[in-house]
Amino acid sequence: MHAITVESLTKRYGPTLAVDDISFILPRGQVLGLLGGNGAGKTTTISMLLGLLVPSAGSVTVLGHDMARDRFAALARMNFSSPYISLPSRLSVSENLTVYGHLYDVPDLRRRIEELTAQFNLGDLLRRPAGELSAGQKTRVALAKSLINKPDLLLLDEPTASLDPDTGDYVRTVLETYRREHNAALLLASHNMAEVERLCDQVLMMKTGRIVDRGTPAELIARYGHDDMEQVFLDIARSETI
Amino acid sequence: MKSLRRIWAMVYRHAALYRRSWPRIVEIAYWPTLNLLIWGFTATYIAHAHAPPGLLAGGALIAGVLLWEITLRGQLGVTFAFLEEIWSRNLGHIFVSPLRPGEMLAALLAVSVLRTLIGLLPATIIAYLLYQYNILLLGPVLLLFFLNLLFMGWWIALGIVSLLFRYGAGAEALAWTIAFGITPVACVYYPISALPFWLQPVAQALPAAHIFTGMRAALMHQPVEWGQLAAAAGLNLAWMLLAIFLFNGEFRAARIRGALISIGE
Numbered sequence: 001m002h003a004i005t006v007e008s009l010t011k012r013y014g015p016t017l018a019v020d021d022i023s024f025i026l027p028r029g030q031v032l033g034l035l036g037g038n039g040a041g042k043t044t045t046i047s048m049l050l051g052l053l054v055p056s057a058g059s060v061t062v063l064g065h066d067m068a069r070d071r072f073a074a075l076a077r078m079n080f081s082s083p084y085i086s087l088p089s090r091l092s093v094s095e096n097l098t099v100y101g102h103l104y105d106v107p108d109l110r111r112r113i114e115e116l117t118a119q120f121n122l123g124d125l126l127r128r129p130a131g132e133l134s135a136g137q138k139t140r141v142a143l144a145k146s147l148i149n150k151p152d153l154l155l156l157d158e159p160t161a162s163l164d165p166d167t168g169d170y171v172r173t174v175l176e177t178y179r180r181e182h183n184a185a186l187l188l189a190s191h192n193m194a195e196v197e198r199l200c201d202q203v204l205m206m207k208t209g210r211i212v213d214r215g216t217p218a219e220l221i222a223r224y225g226h227d228d229m230e231q232v233f234l235d236i237a238r239s240e241t242i
Numbered sequence: 243m244k245s246l247r248r249i250w251a252m253v254y255r256h257a258a259l260y261r262r263s264w265p266r267i268v269e270i271a272y273w274p275t276l277n278l279l280i281w282g283f284t285a286t287y288i289a290h291a292h293a294p295p296g297l298l299a300g301g302a303l304i305a306g307v308l309l310w311e312i313t314l315r316g317q318l319g320v321t322f323a324f325l326e327e328i329w330s331r332n333l334g335h336i337f338v339s340p341l342r343p344g345e346m347l348a349a350l351l352a353v354s355v356l357r358t359l360i361g362l363l364p365a366t367i368i369a370y371l372l373y374q375y376n377i378l379l380l381g382p383v384l385l386l387f388f389l390n391l392l393f394m395g396w397w398i399a400l401g402i403v404s405l406l407f408r409y410g411a412g413a414e415a416l417a418w419t420i421a422f423g424i425t426p427v428a429c430v431y432y433p434i435s436a437l438p439f440w441l442q443p444v445a446q447a448l449p450a451a452h453i454f455t456g457m458r459a460a461l462m463h464q465p466v467e468w469g470q471l472a473a474a475a476g477l478n479l480a481w482m483l484l485a486i487f488l489f490n491g492e493f494r495a496a497r498i499r500g501a502l503i504s505i506g507e
Contacts, residue, residue, distance in 0.1 A: 013499075013500075047500060051338070052338060052500070052502050053500045054494075054497045075339060080335070080338045082334070085331060085332070085334035085335055086330060086331040086332060087332065087335065088255065088259065088326075088330040089330055090259055090262050090263060091258050091259060092258075095254075095258040099254060099255045100335070100339065102251030102254065103248050103252075103339040103340065104340065105247055105248070105340070145335075
């Protein structure tokens with residue numbers, strides 16, 4: 001059983017085709033990068049994977065559960081992090097983690113929060129309102145929230161956006177460690193190509209709603225004759241023929 | 243059990259918010275208290291100027307204010323709890339958690355009960371201390387009035403939340419205005435017969451008009467008007483089913499449009 005199986009997924013808004021008949025799988029324990037410029041269809045795809053958005057056609061199966069019929073069973077075993085969605089800013093970090101721990105029915109929640117506090121060095125932040133944290137601190141808290149239920153599948157929308165290099169590296173290390181220790185699958189939408197090269201086993205290149213290429217970062221770099229993923233990304237984004 | 247835990251999570255989320263924000267707590271009690279003071283002094287004036295019929299009218303005014311606030315606070319309790327999620331841009335996290343829409347609604351209703359009780363307690367105490375009016379003297383039937391009026395606030399709130407799904411935070415003003423706009427046809431302070439004949443069917447379709455007819459009978463020490471109470475309960479049930487139907491439809495439509503994340507924009 002794969003973490004994600006997507007078959008002929010399509011999303012249409014009136015005459016606009018936001019996602020156009022895409023198919024892919026994400027095996028357990030692997031990291032899949034979803035790349036593309038603005039408007040390529042990444043966020044729409046992630047929204048459909050999360051059950052936030054109903055597809056126009058096609059199917060999404062997450063951890064063996066059909067998201068059209070049984071999405072809550074899958075949602076209990078996955079989690080999501082995005083810098084564009086906030087945690088309640090007036091609640092303390094501890095209260096936020098408690099809320100989400102209850103929502104995900106985390107056993108022995110107090111102990112789990114202690115583990116995350118140690119892992120993300122949140123000790124001094126627990127009593128502070130989430131809205132008063134710095135960008136780096138917010139990211140650490142958001143990651144702690146996204147790992148609170150020890151998800152088998154983690155969806156990340158630009159997990160290191162607007163972070164300084166040190167914090168960004170810290171986040172990437174946490175994600176690598178979590179994947180390794182829990183055999184978890186990660187789906188990552190990112191504009192940071194160095195991050196993609198470091199973390200991703202497979203990459204899907206999206207453009208105008210379609211998957212225009214796919215492979216390992218090394219395969220894509222070799223296929224396009226470049227030195228890194230940054231150049232591959234630019235090549236695909238600017239190409240008139242792809 | 244898991245379902246109860248998820249509902250508790252959302253109630254805890256709002257309890258934690260109010261614990262940290264005294265202006266929010268003051269706001270809950272502010273309007274019911276202010277309304278009571280205005281109408282309480284009006285009732286006192288009427289009672290002194292036109293006693294003894296004025297005494298009864300004054301009592302009806304104060305009881306009307308207190309009871310109608312149950313509907314208003316009940317409605318605002320649900321819609322504001324939902325708006326708090328929009329304002330904090332937290333809906334994206336909530337809707338990708340295992341929380342079912344029905345559980346979210348249950349949590350909103352629980353928050354609404356707490357907000358209503360907190361909001362009405364100071365006004366009830368002030369009514370007793372300042373105007374020697376004890377709403378509890380209405381007797382056990384007060385509980386049925388309370389439940390029916392709270393229920394009415396809830397279905398109005400569900401309708402507003404459905405509109406928030408459709409129109410986003412742009413429909414926020416409706417949270418403040420819709421229930422207040424119903425007041426003239428709720429017949430809080432006057433009988434249904436005081437309305438123009440063409441407006442009377444509208445009042446008859448609202449549970450509140452039947453409850454306040456029953457309230458006036460109770461104030462005059464007449465027997466409990468079970469027919470009015472039954473009509474209110476039946477209407478509440480019908481309106482609630484309609485509101486749930488609307489909520490389900492708009493929630494599904496929001497998932498099709500992709501509005502669940504962008505609802506605050």
